[in-house]
Amino acid sequence: MTETERLYYQDSYLRDFAARVTARRAAADGRVEVALDRTAFYPTGGGQPNDTGRLGDRAVLDVMATDGLVWHTVDGDVPDTRFCESSALSCGPVSCQIDWARRFEHMQQHTGQHILSQAAALVGHAETVGFHLGAAVSTIDLDRADLAREDLEAVEAEANRAVDADLPVTVAWVDEIEIAHVPLRRPPKVSGAIRVVQVAGYDWSACGGTHVSSSAQVGLVKITATERRGAETRVSFVCGGRARADYGRLQSLAESLSARFTVGQDELPAAADRLIAELRSSRRDLADLEKAWAESKAEALWSTAATQGRWRVVVAALDGPVDRVKLVAQALRVRGQAAILLGIRGERPQLICTRSDGVSIDAGSVLRSAAAAAGGRGGGRPDWAQGGVPTEDALQAALKQGGALLLP
DSSP: OOOOGGGGTTTTTTOOOOOOOEEEEEEESOOEEEEEEOOOOOOSBBBOOOOOOOOTTTEEEEEEETTTTTEEEEEEEOOOOSSOOOOTTTOOOOEEEEOHHHHHHHHHHHHHHHHHHHHHHHHOOOOEEEEEESSSOOOESSSOEEEEEEHHHHHHHHHHHHTTTTTTTTEEEOTGGGGGSOSSOOOSSSOOEEEEEEEEETEEEESOOOSSBBBBOOOOEEEEEEETTTTTTEEEEEHHHHHHHHHHHHHHHHHHHHHHHSSSGGGHHHHHHHHHHHHHHHHHHHHHHOOOOOOHHHHHHHTEEEETEEEEEEEEEEEOOHHHHHHHHHHHHHHHSEEEEEESSSSSSSEEEEETOOOOHHHHHHHHHHHHHOEEEEEEEESSEEEOOHHHHHHHHHHHHHHHOOOO
16 A cells, blocks of 8 residues: 655645545544545654644544554545545545644744754753653653753753744755764664754754744743653743743733732732731741630630549540641640540541540540441541541430440
């Protein structure tokens, strides 16, 4: 079977073309896949996603290359032009159209990646070992984990210098003998003739993807995030239309925050610092108040507690939250010679059982028995245990059962 002629290799700007169906098969999801004698649809590969568009009156949903053929997954059926002797089928070629907005966005990001990777090599002394063109953000993986913020700022500035220089971007096929004289940024992974994408005088890359015709059409290269990954750094970036959209998003966010803080955008960091300081102060005050409340509640419970020999036994139901009731349990525990079983009211009632040092009860065993008697579960250490029951009625039953164990 004749291999598919890949029109995007010669012209990344080709949007409309005509082709004949050369093969047809059912996809795993029940859709139809067709191979064409020629195509401008780019198949997923080399870190770049596939094109979409239309094949006749059918939507092209996916494109993949296998054994020299480019397969197009379509939303519906397409006549097989190999068998069109019947008047019911058209013998002419099928008209095809690329989703140009998607294609051009991919061209900007992919060319931007070439430029950014070369900038990282020149300024950051870091080689690109991975590339992914994502739906919203693209990434490159660099072989250095010690890149400082200043290093990445210098890499971004260098990349945009190349963008502003409006360098021509050209494509050429180079044979195995000549390729040794091409200053490729990375050695090719295949043998035979190599497709080389050149950003004039700046970067030479073996690449099968689609690219803009000049560096200026990349528009802008903006690093948006970095992440250390073992011995590598993952750099997230956007180019062109994506960068403009991201700037618009950030501008809207800044305007919204300025309105909420009633300050200018340049004053936002100081306003945020003031709010954080106030929040920390309020949290400290709240912690002090909760500790005082817990001590007061513990004193009240202690004064009315039952006794079992030399111990005091506290069994009570309190309102949450859980962390606040834990403070009460701790305050009772440190008073010494106490066994404590506290219930916490709420949508999902809980239990805490604890004891002072030297009190010979197993809090875990008591709590398990109390919770189980009320249809709940729980357990823990001999000195501290927690659990839960399904309802507040069950909570009262658990406290009754636990109290019976602590005050036989």
